[in-house]
Amino acid sequence: MNAKVILLIEDNASDIALTERALSRNNITNALVVAQDGQEGLDYLFGEGAHAGRDVGALPVLILLDLKLPRIDGLEVLRRIRADARTRRVPVVILTSSREEQDIAAGYDLGVNSYIRKPVDFNQFSETIRQLGLYWLVINEAP
Amino acid sequence: MNNKSARRWSLPAALAWMRRSTSTNMGRRFTVLILLFSSIVTLLATALQLELEYRRDRRAIDTQLQQVRTSYADSLAASLWSASMRDLNLQLQGVMRLPDLQFIEVDNEQNAPVASVGTARAPDVVTLDFPLTYVHRERTLAIGRVRVQASLNGAYRRLREKVVATLILQTVYTFLVSLFILILFQLMVGRHLKRIAAYSDRLSAGQFDEPLRLERRVSRANAHDELAQMVAALNSMHQRVNSSFADLRESESRWKFALEGAGDGVWDYDVPRGTVFYSKRWKEMLGYAEHELADHLSTFERLAHPDDMRETMRILQQNIDSGSSSFVSEHRMQCKDGSWKWISSRGMVVEWDAQGHATRMIGTHTDISARRAAEQELARLLAQTEQAHAALRVANDTMESQVHERTAQLERANQELEAFSYSVSHDLRSPLRGIDGWSLALQEDYAALLDTQGQQYLGRVRSETQRMGQLIDGMLEFSRLGRAALAPREFDLSALAQTVAARVRDANRERIIEFHIEAGLRGFGDEQLLEAVLHNLLENAAKFTQQRTPARIEFGRMQTADPQSRLPVMALFVRDNGAGFDMQYAAKLFGVFQRLHKSSEFPGTGIGLATVQRIVQRHGGTIWADAAVDQGATFYFTLKESP
Numbered sequence: 001m002n003a004k005v006i007l008l009i010e011d012n013a014s015d016i017a018l019t020e021r022a023l024s025r026n027n028i029t030n031a032l033v034v035a036q037d038g039q040e041g042l043d044y045l046f047g048e049g050a051h052a053g054r055d056v057g058a059l060p061v062l063i064l065l066d067l068k069l070p071r072i073d074g075l076e077v078l079r080r081i082r083a084d085a086r087t088r089r090v091p092v093v094i095l096t097s098s099r100e101e102q103d104i105a106a107g108y109d110l111g112v113n114s115y116i117r118k119p120v121d122f123n124q125f126s127e128t129i130r131q132l133g134l135y136w137l138v139i140n141e142a143p
Numbered sequence: 144m145n146n147k148s149a150r151r152w153s154l155p156a157a158l159a160w161m162r163r164s165t166s167t168n169m170g171r172r173f174t175v176l177i178l179l180f181s182s183i184v185t186l187l188a189t190a191l192q193l194e195l196e197y198r199r200d201r202r203a204i205d206t207q208l209q210q211v212r213t214s215y216a217d218s219l220a221a222s223l224w225s226a227s228m229r230d231l232n233l234q235l236q237g238v239m240r241l242p243d244l245q246f247i248e249v250d251n252e253q254n255a256p257v258a259s260v261g262t263a264r265a266p267d268v269v270t271l272d273f274p275l276t277y278v279h280r281e282r283t284l285a286i287g288r289v290r291v292q293a294s295l296n297g298a299y300r301r302l303r304e305k306v307v308a309t310l311i312l313q314t315v316y317t318f319l320v321s322l323f324i325l326i327l328f329q330l331m332v333g334r335h336l337k338r339i340a341a342y343s344d345r346l347s348a349g350q351f352d353e354p355l356r357l358e359r360r361v362s363r364a365n366a367h368d369e370l371a372q373m374v375a376a377l378n379s380m381h382q383r384v385n386s387s388f389a390d391l392r393e394s395e396s397r398w399k400f401a402l403e404g405a406g407d408g409v410w411d412y413d414v415p416r417g418t419v420f421y422s423k424r425w426k427e428m429l430g431y432a433e434h435e436l437a438d439h440l441s442t443f444e445r446l447a448h449p450d451d452m453r454e455t456m457r458i459l460q461q462n463i464d465s466g467s468s469s470f471v472s473e474h475r476m477q478c479k480d481g482s483w484k485w486i487s488s489r490g491m492v493v494e495w496d497a498q499g500h501a502t503r504m505i506g507t508h509t510d511i512s513a514r515r516a517a518e519q520e521l522a523r524l525l526a527q528t529e530q531a532h533a534a535l536r537v538a539n540d541t542m543e544s545q546v547h548e549r550t551a552q553l554e555r556a557n558q559e560l561e562a563f564s565y566s567v568s569h570d571l572r573s574p575l576r577g578i579d580g581w582s583l584a585l586q587e588d589y590a591a592l593l594d595t596q597g598q599q600y601l602g603r604v605r606s607e608t609q610r611m612g613q614l615i616d617g618m619l620e621f622s623r624l625g626r627a628a629l630a631p632r633e634f635d636l637s638a639l640a641q642t643v644a645a646r647v648r649d650a651n652r653e654r655i656i657e658f659h660i661e662a663g664l665r666g667f668g669d670e671q672l673l674e675a676v677l678h679n680l681l682e683n684a685a686k687f688t689q690q691r692t693p694a695r696i697e698f699g700r701m702q703t704a705d706p707q708s709r710l711p712v713m714a715l716f717v718r719d720n721g722a723g724f725d726m727q728y729a730a731k732l733f734g735v736f737q738r739l740h741k742s743s744e745f746p747g748t749g750i751g752l753a754t755v756q757r758i759v760q761r762h763g764g765t766i767w768a769d770a771a772v773d774q775g776a777t778f779y780f781t782l783k784e785s786p
Binding site for chain 2: 015021122
């Protein structure tokens, strides 16, 4: 297993499983950490709450962020990630069902690296995940 | 007759007549004055005449006495010298025969009487003494004196006789002359004066008829005499008065007409006396006949409304005191039937006494009840209007707040709708993705456990899922395009169509599609949205021409008739040679989820044309179609011209 963690912040269990399936289908072997709401995602990143004591220096290589989340929504999570010096440079990809223009605009305004709408067709979804992995984990030079 | 004449000539009657005459009739006074004057003249003349007569008589007596001296002195002296007493007496008796002589006496030188005839009587006598001289031896010797006395009685008697005769004569003469003058005066002046007086009376009584003409023959002698001048003056005055009276009457009638025509009453207030003349109309206004109201200020005070009285009298008094030119006051007055009328009283002081106090005021009364009623009605209506306004304002405010509320509700609803769209796009698509993903997982991981039919079923599940995903996407697109803000500008429509056509051709590479796109078309609107329109229409055309080879799709601009107004209009069009459709279903063409073809033949969501229509309508245009089954279809649409 690859030591570089991918953080998936997503509340839908089916989507989590499908994402895991798509990752494995495309031979992306990075460890997948799943946070099921915005607060949990932030706790993981900043070593708080349930993740207290975690080495916050070990940043995920990629954050896949859903927008519609319990407790703290995706855009707020993004804002806090970008507001903190430690996490500012972590690539964040919004992966969501919404194609609302305001969401897209707000996402880019807050410094998201990509905005991807999850297709209904799993084959297309799988293909998207493959390309994401290829780009962010292989092609792209991490900071 | 006798009685009458007796009375006429009785003294008191005469005196009375004289008094009457002197006081009234000018002719008679004239007569009396003539008589008086004539009588005085007569008396004076008579007195003068008597005086003259008396003097003449005296002179005659004096002359007689002197004659006695001249005639008898020498003979008497001789008789006395010779002392012939008989001669002396004879001589004396001869002297006494002379008229008026009553006594003669001869004295000697010792003044002793020698001889005398007649008797000496004291009063009314003329006496003459003269000496008797005798010339003896060349010497004149005074030998005695003679005294002769003549009586004036004879002269007096004659005078008396003369007085009576003269008086009677003079009186008759005077009377006759007076009578003549009187008659002459009457004829020449008096009767004319009378006539003039009568005429003047008529004139002053206001009878302005014909000019005055005297009853006399006009001759050269009297054509310009005083009477003629007087008549001329009177007639000219009459004419002037007549004309000015006519003017006055005209002006008065005009004035009356103006006032009465306007229905105004007139009052004329004599301030010191407290009397007021009220015109007929003034009284009529209050329902009274002319004789029913006294011409006094108390009438006004009695009829004026007590509440208004004080103020009105104050205004009146102020006007009297201050001498300001005019005043206006409005007050109520009671009519005969007990009702009240609103009266506008206007007046002004027109006469002042020497001290500057107002003595006369005149003015009018105007019935302003109708105006007052109208004013009250107006005020009432204004109040009502004001109320209505207030109500309206309240209603407006309410409405405004309701509008605000509704707007807020609408905004909330819109927000909810957006939230709903968001939800739909997010929440509904997630399970679909799950269904599709897990169906695929089942196909991939458990393919060995499913027979061919099971595999097919799973395939159906997946395709239906994906179709639902498309429906949701279409619905979201429809909602998004309907809500998106327009960013209109001018752009190259032909170029846009070429781009879209290329994209459609790319999506249908296996087919032969001929695009005929008119060059040089300019469009005005939101380019992105219009791109969606063109994309939908061209894609549609491509879809429904899939059985044609080659498929022919045309885009251009042409003049056609607006289906509703039937007016000629320049419309953009997309024409194809595809399957077309039955025009009886044309009404369903642009409805959401409405489809005219079986999914198996021409798959689709039924949202594309609805979206197109919505965008065209948002651009102020209309869209319609013309088609026949298997004859191809033409979609026409218009856009609002650039501003």
